[in-house]
Amino acid sequence: FRESRSEDAGTVMVPGKALPGAFVAAAMSAPAGLHDLHREIYDGENKAALPGKPVRSEGSPATGDAAVDAAYDNAKIVFDLYSDEFNRNSLDGKGLPLKATVHHRRDFNNAFWNGSQMVYGDGDGVIFRNFLELSVVAHEMSHGVVGFSGGLTYQGQSGALNESFADVFGALAVQRNIGQSAHEADWLIGKGILGPGINGAALRSMRAPGTAYSDGQLGQDPQPYHMDLFVNTSEDNGGVHINSGIPNHAFYLFSVLLGGNAWGAPGHIWYAALQSLNNPFASFADWAAETMEAATGLYGVRSLEFVFLRRAWKLVGISV
Numbered sequence: 001f002r003e004s005r006s007e008d009a010g011t012v013m014v015p016g017k018a019l020p021g022a023f024v025a026a027a028m029s030a031p032a033g034l035h036d037l038h039r040e041i042y043d044g045e046n047k048a049a050l051p052g053k054p055v056r057s058e059g060s061p062a063t064g065d066a067a068v069d070a071a072y073d074n075a076k077i078v079f080d081l082y083s084d085e086f087n088r089n090s091l092d093g094k095g096l097p098l099k100a101t102v103h104h105r106r107d108f109n110n111a112f113w114n115g116s117q118m119v120y121g122d123g124d125g126v127i128f129r130n131f132l133e134l135s136v137v138a139h140e141m142s143h144g145v146v147g148f149s150g151g152l153t154y155q156g157q158s159g160a161l162n163e164s165f166a167d168v169f170g171a172l173a174v175q176r177n178i179g180q181s182a183h184e185a186d187w188l189i190g191k192g193i194l195g196p197g198i199n200g201a202a203l204r205s206m207r208a209p210g211t212a213y214s215d216g217q218l219g220q221d222p223q224p225y226h227m228d229l230f231v232n233t234s235e236d237n238g239g240v241h242i243n244s245g246i247p248n249h250a251f252y253l254f255s256v257l258l259g260g261n262a263w264g265a266p267g268h269i270w271y272a273a274l275q276s277l278n279n280p281f282a283s284f285a286d287w288a289a290e291t292m293e294a295a296t297g298l299y300g301v302r303s304l305e306f307v308f309l310r311r312a313w314k315l316v317g318i319s320v
């Protein structure tokens, strides 16, 4: 916990016999992982300027603007995932205030992390309905975690690993929030955000990369699920949102092979690997090796986690 908590504790007036010392002692024995949450939501007012007009801050009531309130509520769910499961104090590990701008530009068909805050468009209502579904919020916030953990250069394989980490933690935020095991989960990213102009369930599927879209006009989501299908392209920073299907599917396979909650051992291995990686230009093979190291450190060599993780990487065409 942070100093502000002990300050608060020290200033609390106990009616009758004041026992500030006892109160402080109780506060100091609070469990580790109790971090401070500071959300700041801004209205971009359909303009490009950031952050825009402040409309809701930590502890203030709902505004009635669905975008503002979803950005506020979902930011806490993601903060809690990192705090409760990974003992991380906000995106930077140091209590970074969670800033988010909604209604960015007009009919803007995207959401992004700009290096210091989240930014959400409203969508044009045809291709996209909105960008505030929990997996999308967790995806964008996780780009922040990647950046503050040494980064993964947003190009080629390292960029696809950055995208994949964001999708993995997007899925984990949803699964943990509704208490779904790896077997129960749908493993969709951006479920329900596609508009009437696209016939699809979600933006991406980790269970079956390449099948989230079913619209003939735009074609199938071209995500591969195996190295044999790796897409060499100069578009999309070298296919960062495309080839992310491969590590996404490895995480999915590992989680279902192991069973239980994906935010348990699989999430802990992915998180530990990101912290120890220290290579912004990592290839898929580098990352797979780092996850094996993490599995060994956390669960032991030839543990079930170790064996099933190696098998999952093998199934997507990466030998570790």
Ligand code: ASN
Pocket: 110, 111, 112, 113, 139, 140, 143, 163
């Ligand atoms: N929504 C996209 C993402 O977070 C924005 C981008 O292309 N960086 O991946």
Ligand code: ZN
Pocket: 139, 143, 163, 166
């Ligand atoms: Zn992304």
